Amino acid sequence: MRAGGQHPWELSLSEQQQRDFERDGFVGPLPGFLSIDEVDALRRELDDVVSNRRSHPLYGRFSVRDWHLVSPLAMRLFTHPAIVRRLQQLAGEDLLLWRSKIFHRALGDGEMGWHQEWGWFNGEELGNDRPGLIPSSVGGDWWNLTVWVALEDLTPDNGPLRFIRGSQKTRFPIQRVPLVDSAFFRDPFLGDPDVATLVERARDNRLVLDVDTSRMFDGIDAHLLSRDALKTYVRNWLSSLQAAITLPFDAPAESVVTLTMKKGDFVIFTERTMHALLPNDTASTRIAIHCQVTTSDTLVYPGRLRGDFTDGSNLDISRHRCVLLSGRKLNRANACLHEEAGTLLAGLAPRAHGLLGERLLDRAEAPGLHCWENRLDARTVPFLGDSKMRGSVHIPGVTYVEMALAAAEAVLGRRPVSVEDVEYHHALVLQEDGARRLQLSLQREGEGAAVRVHSRPAEGAGAWQLHASLRLRPDALALPEPGSDAVRAGRRSAV
The missing domain is CATH 3.10.129.110 (Polyketide synthase dehydratase)
Structure with missing residues (x-):
């Protein structure tokens, strides 16, 4: 037993933590449960994905999305009882894991400004309007939760996560701007790629995350341009695309929280809570991963029902599948890996003796x-x-x-x-x-x-x-x- 009588394997939120979530819109950091070796192995795996711009087996192009559908270790992370049981306390028994995303912050990656997602996940940050989620009823409450896991120690200097307490109760106004001015834009010239590499990445949709750049150089011989002219051309092309940013606002200093975390620790929040990332001012790459979980009565990717398999991040989601984390699959239109909760987890981590569980x-x-x-x-x-x-x-x-x-x-x-x-x-x-x-x-x-x-x-x-x-x-x-x-x-x- 730990000091204070806490059991060494506490997998639930206390009543105070549940109240904190309702008040603040987030709860954490919560203690990790993977071994250090497993955290490091997952970090190496995801670093390879981003550093080498690996093509996602389900999407046929580079993406930082949904690698839990490829990586058994990432799947095991998000289906672990330490996460699932806490989510059940906040959102009920019937839960779907429907999305995950890698956060890779290298030296030179600047601040990701304040933003919130009200719950539709329609890609408005990229100028799109293709809803990812349609809840069974639209009331005043959220219908999606995020679990954000640090895969290395987070310090004030390497791009930690920030929140504004209580901001989930207010929808902040947004404004359309050129893509290059959005909070999610990452300069494609970071790392100083040569012309051949840049053109290849553009044609393979690996140049700018979630943006179709396959026709960027149609009719243009990029090799004839000077480097400065090439940068100008690429920036102007990307500036023609629209994105959304949150308009400036004032927040009381005492409501702004910067989370430092140990590797493996995690935080749960609703995407309606204003959140941001500070810049990475260290020489090391900082990696994290998060997943999105909704109630199973929510319709995931409603465009599929009318034959539209492109989502708000410009991915072909025809092969995407949800994972039923617990309870029942209430919306039968959702495409899931398995129809019963725990089936996939049981295959990855077989249960031991029947009494032990x-x-x-x-x-x-x-x-x-x-x-x-x-x-x-x-x-x-x-x-x-x-x-x-x-x-x-x-x-x-x-x-x-x-x-x-x-x-x-x-x-x-x-x-x-x-x-x-x-x-x-x-x-x-x-x-x-x-x-x-x-x-x-x-x-x-x-x-x-x-x-x-x-x-x-x-x-x-x-x-x-x-x-x-x-x-x-x-x-x-x-x-x-x-x-x-x-x-x-x-x-x-x-x-």
């Missing part, structure tokens, strides 16, 4: 700590029905031992162990109309381990309660296999 990713700041989590009710495992007393299900003590043995095999390998120092602290009782969120933590101790089992109500943010603790030690005498008839027999007879 899902193994959570190890955390770098807690070496040797391994955790599992499961939602437990009378229907979860059939044998629990045999332990009913006056309508309630009492979990037998031997169940904790079996869970500990299964966890030990996953972490320590299949070897003989002895069970020592078993203590039962509080009975775990399941009421007929209630469910519990069960967590088992295994902390390595040399060749052995200490195991603790906690639970709390499945809904809400109730306190964690310790049910059992024990130690496992290497032993020449093997115990029964987890799930064996001997263990099952003992489990049924225990009171």
Whole structure:
């Protein structure tokens, strides 16, 4: 247990954090859950995408969008319970992951000014009006949430994220300007590409993000232009395109928040909240990734229904798919990878022993700590029905031992162990109309381990309660296999 009694694997927002979100329009930074090695691996993967302007397999051109549909690690990041359960607290059970985006800030990348997205995602920042989302009803509330994950430490100098508290309650006016003056424009001459590279990028739609530049040099021999003349030509061509910027406004200094974050940490916000990025004034590239999640009754890319497969970012989204994160797919017109929540995640991260549930990713700041989590009710495992007393299900003590043995095999390998120092602290009782969120933590101790089992109500943010603790030690005498008839027999007879 951490100081203050917080469970080492806290996957929910506290009541105060939920109030902060409602008031401010964002909540975070929240602690990361990927290991440092996994964060670094994802960073390298995404850096390669942007640095080499990789063609997206689904879109047939360079894009920083939707690499979660290509990268198993990015998919695992956004479908992890640490993200999904917090989103459920804010937006309900029925959730669709429909978009992600890489943020790559190199030396020389300036500030990305204040902007907000009211919820249509129609590409107005590029002068387009092709809605990405149509909610089931248009009221005064948001219907999309963003999860923004830092893939390296964010400092005040390398392009951190900024918010204006409470700005999600006001729609700020915008103005049409030339594309080169918009908050999202990135100078295509950064890095000083030669003429051949620049022309090739333009023809392959890799010159300016989300802009079709394939015909930029039609009728022009760019190799005959001086470098200054080429820059002028490219800038004038791009200036002919329109984009949107937020008009200047005054914000109280105390409402402006700059988030410094550790690698792997994340923040959740509604895109209606005014946000911006400071410039990267360091010599290193700063990389982050975010995803967009909407309620599953929202229609994603409505243009598809009338045969229009170009979105507001000028991408061909005919092969795009949503991911059902949790709950039900309420709008049947949406194209999803799988029709049932968790199907894809189960394929990427198989579940462990049935009692343990899902193994959570190890955390770098807690070496040797391994955790599992499961939602437990009378229907979860059939044998629990045999332990009913006056309508309630009492979990037998031997169940904790079996869970500990299964966890030990996953972490320590299949070897003989002895069970020592078993203590039962509080009975775990399941009421007929209630469910519990069960967590088992295994902390390595040399060749052995200490195991603790906690639970709390499945809904809400109730306190964690310790049910059992024990130690496992290497032993020449093997115990029964987890799930064996001997263990099952003992489990049924225990009171």
